[in-house]
Amino acid sequence: MTVLKSLISAFSMYSAIPMPKIEWREENHRYSLCFFPLIGAVIGWLYLLWFYICASFGIGAFLRGSVSAFIPLLVTGGIHADGFCDVTDARKCLGDRKKKLAVMSDPHVGAFAVISAVIYLILQAAVLSEIKTVSSAIVIALVFVMSRCFSGLAAVTFRCAKKEGTLQSFSRPAHKTVTILVLVLTAALAYTLMLFADIWAGAAALLMVLICMLYYGISAYRNFGGITGDTEGWFLQLCEITAPAAVLIAEITERALTSM
Secondary structure, three states, X not given: OHXXXXXXXXXXXXXXXXXXXXXXXXXXXXXXXXXXXXXXXHXXXXXXXXXXXXXXXXXXXXXXXXXXXXXXXXXXXXXXXXXXXXXXXXXXXXXOHHHHHHHHHOOOOOHHHHHHHHHHHHXXXXXXXXXXXXXXXXXXXXXXXHHHHHHHHHHHHOOEOOOOOHHHHHHOOOOHHHHHHHHHHHHHHHHHHHHHHOHHHHHXXXXXXXXXXHHHHHHHHHHHOOEXXXXXXXXXXXXXXXXXXXXXXXXXXXXXXXXX
């Protein structure tokens, strides 16, 4: 029963998918992070479905890319995009860590966040509109799973910047050994499937996620003294634009080499 409640709490918190209501208690969050990648699997499946529909009915690249960029927002309800905006504003703040954390907690959206969000969505739609092959699309679909595996690993291994908050309510009661094991195995499975789809695109995607993870840790510790729920969202958004870009570069390179 605890496992089922953890599944429900994960989808209730990190997605806009309707779920049965459960009591907000720590024991109900014990394995929630283990199920976090499943939300990425839902996003990936919808992305592949839309890619197939576009290919079948000749839908143009602009509409395909625009809807593809909207799918993660539809499934998550924008919770990670909200974190991306909050962290963007905080990183632009010239104050100390305490000031930056205060800016990040401010519910108001600043100009830097709005500008960054608009640029982000335009670039993400542009990248996804240029994906031509099914193999690359499969790799990108798995990126949504992979990014959540690493986000979950960060939640239970990185230092938290605050003693209280949404992240702490999930990371503190988490069974760390089980969570790490499940997330590592899920990431390994996702990467294996990536390699089966396209070895070069899969390798490029994983490399970019690892670079994002390293940059995330350095940036979060330097700016905020640790991670928060908002920085977790920022990390996911970073992965989900740079890894598809890496896949696109791999695809373009493969096409160029094949045509030579």
